[in-house]
Amino acid sequence: MSQINFDRIPGLIAVYKIDNDTVIKLYGRDIKIDLNKLKNILTENMRIGEEEAKKLKLIDPFLGFAMIVDDIGITYLNNLLIVSEAKKTNWDFLIKSVLREVGIYEKS
Numbered sequence: 164m165s166q167i168n169f170d171r172i173p174g175l176i177a178v179y180k181i182d183n184d185t186v187i188k189l190y191g192r193d194i195k196i197d198l199n200k201l202k203n204i205l206t207e208n209m210r211i212g213e214e215e216a217k218k219l220k221l222i223d224p225f226l227g228f229a230m231i232v233d234d235i236g237i238t239y240l241n242n243l244l245i246v247s248e249a250k251k252t253n254w255d256f257l258i259k260s261v262l263r264e265v266g267i268y269e270k271s
Contacts, residue, residue, distance in 0.1 A: 167260050169189075169190040172256065173252055173256075174236070174248035175247050175257075176194065177192055177193070177246045178243060178244070181205065181242045186202055201244070226262075231249045235248070236249035241261065
């Protein structure tokens with residue numbers, strides 16, 4: 164994760180890596196939530212997203228999703244959980260930064 168400059172992402176609260184049954188904080192503040200419950204919710208959302216993407220003939224493999232809960236932005240891509248202030252972040256920059264890091268997106 165060394166190539167993402169997290170300081171450049173506006174409104175960023177925290178970044179976590181989800182690896183099997185572990186949740187590892189990579190950057191930012193601790194978030195006040197049960198990380199295991201959150202991991203289970205993200206895993207279930209990924210499963211549903213993969214099924215729906217296949218039905219709709221969208222991209223394969225399904226890489227992740229972004230959502231807003233209250234004022235918090237949650238982005239889950241390639242086992243990275245990015246928590247941000249939804250109104251303050253630059254969603255385009257955030258998602259492209261993560262995709263670039265994992266080799267999916269090339270800046271044109």
